[in-house]
Amino acid sequence: MQLAIVTIALFFIVLTQDVKAQAQKLTSGFRTNALKRDSIEVEVEEYVRPDWKTIDVDFLSSYYSQDGNNSAVTGGLGTEQLTDFTQKVSINLPVTPSFTLNVDGGYDYYSSASTDNIDNIKSSDSASDMRTHGNIGVAFQISDTKTLGFFLGGSTEYDYFSLSGGINVGLESKDQNTAVKIALQTFVDKWDVIFPRELRGTAIVPTDKRNAYNGSIAISQIVNKRTQVQIQLEGTYMNGLLSTPFHSVYFKGQENARIERLPDTRLKVPMGLRLNSYLSDKLILRTYYRYYWDSWGMQGHTAQIELPIKLNRFLSIAPYYRFHTQTALDYFKPYKEHILNQQYYTSDYDLSALSSNSFGVAVSYSPAGGLVNVKMPFMKQPLFSIKSIDIKYSHYSRNSGLKANIISVGVGFSF
Amino acid sequence: MQRQKLIVTKVIILVTSCIITSCSSVRGYQKMYLNEPCMVLEGKKLDYFETNFQTYREGASGANGGKVGGGCGCN
Numbered sequence: 001m002q003l004a005i006v007t008i009a010l011f012f013i014v015l016t017q018d019v020k021a022q023a024q025k026l027t028s029g030f031r032t033n034a035l036k037r038d039s040i041e042v043e044v045e046e047y048v049r050p051d052w053k054t055i056d057v058d059f060l061s062s063y064y065s066q067d068g069n070n071s072a073v074t075g076g077l078g079t080e081q082l083t084d085f086t087q088k089v090s091i092n093l094p095v096t097p098s099f100t101l102n103v104d105g106g107y108d109y110y111s112s113a114s115t116d117n118i119d120n121i122k123s124s125d126s127a128s129d130m131r132t133h134g135n136i137g138v139a140f141q142i143s144d145t146k147t148l149g150f151f152l153g154g155s156t157e158y159d160y161f162s163l164s165g166g167i168n169v170g171l172e173s174k175d176q177n178t179a180v181k182i183a184l185q186t187f188v189d190k191w192d193v194i195f196p197r198e199l200r201g202t203a204i205v206p207t208d209k210r211n212a213y214n215g216s217i218a219i220s221q222i223v224n225k226r227t228q229v230q231i232q233l234e235g236t237y238m239n240g241l242l243s244t245p246f247h248s249v250y251f252k253g254q255e256n257a258r259i260e261r262l263p264d265t266r267l268k269v270p271m272g273l274r275l276n277s278y279l280s281d282k283l284i285l286r287t288y289y290r291y292y293w294d295s296w297g298m299q300g301h302t303a304q305i306e307l308p309i310k311l312n313r314f315l316s317i318a319p320y321y322r323f324h325t326q327t328a329l330d331y332f333k334p335y336k337e338h339i340l341n342q343q344y345y346t347s348d349y350d351l352s353a354l355s356s357n358s359f360g361v362a363v364s365y366s367p368a369g370g371l372v373n374v375k376m377p378f379m380k381q382p383l384f385s386i387k388s389i390d391i392k393y394s395h396y397s398r399n400s401g402l403k404a405n406i407i408s409v410g411v412g413f414s415f
Numbered sequence: 416m417q418r419q420k421l422i423v424t425k426v427i428i429l430v431t432s433c434i435i436t437s438c439s440s441v442r443g444y445q446k447m448y449l450n451e452p453c454m455v456l457e458g459k460k461l462d463y464f465e466t467n468f469q470t471y472r473e474g475a476s477g478a479n480g481g482k483v484g485g486g487c488g489c490n
Contacts, residue, residue: 058460154485216478234478236477298474364453
């Protein structure tokens with residue numbers, strides 16, 4: 001949070017200075033024009049070809065908080081209070097003009113009132129946790145129209161460990177108006193199974209493993225000079241322990257809970273459509289729609305509209321609105337509405353029939369020459385530049401009563 | 416449910432057909448608007464965290480560049 005405040009303060013200081021500089025430039029420009037009214041001068045800046053050796057580094061941070069009253073840990077009734085502080089760094093390192101190395105890593109530190117209830121002892125170990133994650137990838141530019149990439153990654157948290165790997169292929173038409181990207185990913189995960197305190201010794205799960213296999217194809221098409229579209233079809237097959245072992249479920253007429261039980265396979269098929277259009281020199285339209293289907297009986301629709309407004313060449317502000325609706329899983333029922341002879345059951349409201357609204361605004365500032373250039377006396381080129389700052393705030397509300405706020409900050413450097 | 420799927424499929428086919436038939440070839444030097452960072456056909460870097468929490472809070476997810484596996488998302 002402190003980092004976010006400092007970054008916001010830095011952003012506004014830099015912005016104020018830039019506005020002053022622009023105003024001074026404008027004023028001096030008027031004076032010069034007044035003096036040289038009878039002559040026309042054209043200044044042509046020398047074109048500087050972007051250096052392929054430039055290393056891009058992005059620092060991203062976010063602070064998220066939510067509250068609601070339908071925690072799955074306590075059977076669909078109970079606090080969902082959660083705060084999460086996240087940081088991530090992403091490095092894009094060109095090794096040769098046709099070979100790039102991508103490395104990213106980060107952590108999520110969360111404190112959760114709902115997972116604290118796993119143990120019934122407040123401020124126990126389950127009240128907070130840290131998830132760390134990292135990926136390393138390579139990308140090859142095989143020809144002007146073909147790219148190939150691989151990645152390996154992993155993440156770990158108190159009760160969960162995950163390894164992942166993937167491959168992606170990009171193809172472009174000769175005129176570069178059509179592009180196809182195909183990606184395959186796999187995740188091999190392992191639980192350190194933790195049951196709610198009152199069910200320890202009685203609850204069992206068939207496995208502690210979870211695997212996911214994902215394939216996607218995205219086709220992008222330029223429609224005209226100002227508009228482009230993309231269609232993305234994705235399929236994810238999951239197997240293993242797909243329920244959460246410390247989620248409780250309460251049954252009609254029963255006082256004792258059981259742990260959540262869900263089938264050991266699931267197929268998810270989402271399909272996304274994007275359309276971006278440069279409406280005018282100041283206004284851009286970004287739209288997104290997704291249809292979702294899965295083998296557990298859930299269907300969903302998501303629509304988003306974002307309107308970036310360019311205040312000047314370097315500064316833009318982008319308000320957005322997003323609506324989401326989904327049907328419930330076949331196995332979902334609220335607190336004490338399940339009956340005992342059901343094979344599968346959950347009271348996790350993330351899997352219930354719901355609709356949600358979210359809105360927010362993003363501010364992006366990226367001057368052509370960079371915000372700050374740090375130079376060494378003996379070096380011709382800057383040692384590094386701060387090239388951009390982005391800030392985004394979003395508010396999220398769900399019809400079940402859950403409300404959340406998130407603020408994200410991104411700072412881009414180039415070396 | 417089947418009817419809903421059919422309607423969605425028809426709308427997507429219709430929209431896709433309209434877009435494809437109205438496409439015109441754009442040359443490299445005419446792509447100054449299309450090459451702007453805010454025209455990129457994927458989520459922005461800053462959307463990373465938000466997309467992740469949406470994946471956790473909503474059962475219906477994917478096809479947006481967000482997480483598709485790894486991490487339980489159980490809090």
